[in-house]
Amino acid sequence: MALTSDEIFKKVQGVLVDALGVDEGDVTPDAVLTTDLGAESIDFLDITFRLDKAFTTPDRPFKIGQGELFPENLMANPDLVKDGKFTDAGMALLKEKMPHVNFAAFDIDRRVESVSELFTVKSLCDFVARKLGH
Amino acid sequence: MRWMWIDQITTFEANRRMVAVKNVSLAEEHLHQHFAAGPDGPACPVMPMSLMIEGMAQTAGVLVGSVNRFREKVILAKVNDARIDREVIPGQTIRYDATIERMDAAGASTMGVIDVLDHRTGSWQRIGEISLMFSHIDANRSGLQFPEHNFVFSDNFRLILEQSGLGSLAD
Numbered sequence: 508m509a510l511t512s513d514e515i516f517k518k519v520q521g522v523l524v525d526a527l528g529v530d531e532g533d534v535t536p537d538a539v540l541t542t543d544l545g546a547e548s549i550d551f552l553d554i555t556f557r558l559d560k561a562f563t564t565p566d567r568p569f570k571i572g573q574g575e576l577f578p579e580n581l582m583a584n585p586d587l588v589k590d591g592k593f594t595d596a597g598m599a600l601l602k603e604k605m606p607h608v609n610f611a612a613f614d615i616d617r618r619v620e621s622v623s624e625l626f627t628v629k630s631l632c633d634f635v636a637r638k639l640g641h
Numbered sequence: 642m643r644w645m646w647i648d649q650i651t652t653f654e655a656n657r658r659m660v661a662v663k664n665v666s667l668a669e670e671h672l673h674q675h676f677a678a679g680p681d682g683p684a685c686p687v688m689p690m691s692l693m694i695e696g697m698a699q700t701a702g703v704l705v706g707s708v709n710r711f712r713e714k715v716i717l718a719k720v721n722d723a724r725i726d727r728e729v730i731p732g733q734t735i736r737y738d739a740t741i742e743r744m745d746a747a748g749a750s751t752m753g754v755i756d757v758l759d760h761r762t763g764s765w766q767r768i769g770e771i772s773l774m775f776s777h778i779d780a781n782r783s784g785l786q787f788p789e790h791n792f793v794f795s796d797n798f799r800l801i802l803e804q805s806g807l808g809s810l811a812d
Contacts, residue, residue: 549718556743556750573745
């Protein structure tokens with residue numbers, strides 16, 4: 508049976524509470540994983556593993572591939588990043604790889620150091636919903 | 642020289658599980674400070690729980706490293722959870738039983754249980770659980786570069802593998 512948006516949010520919330528040691532009340536849809544919830548780079552791998560576990564059922568495995576949720580190895584490519592900012596090609600690739608993320612504000616900024624702020628609780632929920640085929 | 646907190650690997654199930662033991666001895670100098678006699682009472686030598694986390698990390702780290710035949714630099718990245726309910730005293734043996742929960746090119750998560758053998762009774766007792774995250778640091782998200790040689794799995798680790806009859810894993 509398909510999960511509702513609220514059920515997906517509750518599971519994601521539980522994953523973030525366990526992975527980051529934050530209070531449930533802090534995990535709001537708009538909370539940014541890094542700046543609001545204190546996630547560091549290794550936490551992204553932890554979150555990925557925990558999402559796999561939380562959404563896997565006996566009849567439906569849920570496995571997030573490497574780079575599927577958080578694209579990797581983009582920064583070192585000069586076609587994608589120039590002078591510390593994503594190029595048009597870099598932005599196009601980010602949007603293609605992360606349809607679960609809202610790029611409206613980032614498209615103006617484009618700074619590499621701001622990319623981690625793209626990941627909100629809502630973007631995680633959208634990613635899960637999309638992967639579940641909702 | 643890297644400080645080793647496991648003495649021998651006793652069980653190895655490829656890609657899945659590793660068990661190692663550590664004999665706690667009063668000859669270990671750190672026990673004389675943990676805790677030394679003072680105004681509050683007599684000496685109380687007990688195995689530091691932080692070093693039991695390190696013992697589990699070494700057991701689980703060797704297990705994770707063995708999956709790719711020690712080509713990856715496997716670094717303890719996060720202690721997800723650690724619960725140790727009881728102190729371990731000299732003369733007892735600690736057993737670290739680690740299992741890989743999930744692993745990919747970026748790293749691995751492991752779950753482990755700690756048992757202690759009291760030689761007076763001859764029985765093992767479960768005293769804790771530790772959940773860890775390991776990173777393959779050459780696959781780190783930030784793109785940082787590290788030395789090419791594998792400084793993680795030093796000769797000490799290889800010695801333990803050899804003395805446990807698992808030397809071929811590191812060939």
